[in-house]
Amino acid sequence: MNSIRAVLFDFDGTLTLPGSIDFAGIKKAIRCPGDVPILEFIEGLPSVADRRQAWLVLEQFEDHAARCSHPNEGAEELVRFLKQRHIRRGILTRNRRASVETALKNFAHVRLADFNVIITRDHVQRPKPDPEGVLLAARRLRVPAAALLMVGDYRYDIEAGQRAGAPTVFLESHLTTRRPDPPADFVVGTLGEVADIIDRFNRSRNKAHKDHK
């Protein structure tokens, strides 16, 4: 068994307070059906002009949301905890790097440089729920996927982690409409609980290691 050596965060609604991105508004503006994911819908539009227009609309919504984003409860403290424990940190998002940079300006302490890797939709062929981004992050963080804890507030985050072989934490909020199925390894209501999970996980692994010796 592995101890947790890295944490990979979803960004919007996980490190930031949920609710700043208006997914329903985006879907309405680009005429994307409610049950179809936005990125995949745009990729599937038949003409270059339609795709270009839809990307522009999406980016306008994302820019606005990033400017209005705030740190999620416990996010800054958790990043500090991970740094103190020398646990590596990554972000995996279906958003763009520009949005992450803008949103992080509203954080008091956490900076872009606090993350060892930031993987956006521009870095992968297939975004979450595909495991490609999780596996890429694990390689860049130089840890096996089984030693990387995937933390996210949407079922795609959990599915991507599970398909990559990573342990997963589902962050529930008042906006959660559907829990992941199969369920995440852990379900939390605040990011502060993630520090406890890591401590428990790593303590029991250390004990097992010692017992084995």
Ligand SMILES: [Mg+2]
């Ligand atoms: Mg999210």
